[in-house]
Amino acid sequence: MKESNSIDIKKERIRLSRIGVLNSHLSSDPMASEKEAALAAVPSDSPTIFDKIISKEIPSKVVYEDDEVLAFRDISPQAPTHILIIPKVKDGLSGLSKAEERHCEILGRLLYTAKVVAKQEGLDDGFRIVINDGPSGCQSVYHIHVHLLGGRQMNWPPG
Numbered sequence: 654m655k656e657s658n659s660i661d662i663k664k665e666r667i668r669l670s671r672i673g674v675l676n677s678h679l680s681s682d683p684m685a686s687e688k689e690a691a692l693a694a695v696p697s698d699s700p701t702i703f704d705k706i707i708s709k710e711i712p713s714k715v716v717y718e719d720d721e722v723l724a725f726r727d728i729s730p731q732a733p734t735h736i737l738i739i740p741k742v743k744d745g746l747s748g749l750s751k752a753e754e755r756h757c758e759i760l761g762r763l764l765y766t767a768k769v770v771a772k773q774e775g776l777d778d779g780f781r782i783v784i785n786d787g788p789s790g791c792q793s794v795y796h797i798h799v800h801l802l803g804g805r806q807m808n809w810p811p812g
């Protein structure tokens with residue numbers, strides 16, 4: 654891709670990002686604002702809000718923490734239980750599509766933690782795990798995370 658094209662795409666994404674943030678404040682449909690935020694997010698390996706959550710610069714409701722992972726309640730829950738599980742060290746894993754062989758251990762750790770937290774939350778009848786990836790996958794924060802959703806009947810197919 655030509656450098657000028659790449660700059661134009663970045664500018665357009667920044668413009669959409671501003672519109673997305675504005676709409677997310679104005680929209681009454683939370684699904685629409687989540688999608689707008691995801692479409693407006695710029696895929697990148699730069700630090701995200703999750704780094705500030707890990708460093709405790711911004712508060713979160715932590716439900717589980719060890720040396721490798723942090724689990725905290727989603728600020729915009731889509732189910733009675735909605736928890737995000739993230740690696741403390743991103744190591745290039747802005748999303749699942751960036752996974753390499755060296756990430757197998759942490760990817761397994763994220764899923765295993767989801768199971769531990771599901772048990773801790775009493776989700777004995779079942780739960781759902783989601784990993785959004787990229788704009789089409791509705792990813793809005795580019796620090797890999799597992800969504801743990803439960804406490805209500807899930808539907809299939811997902812939206």
Ligand code: AMP
Pocket residue numbers: 691702713726727728729730737784785791792793794795
């Ligand atoms: P995704 O759209 O898959 O990238 O998911 C990102 C999630 O992060 C969304 O469900 C947001 O609601 C959630 N989120 C964003 N900021 C925060 C925050 N400060 N605390 C907790 N969850 C957040």
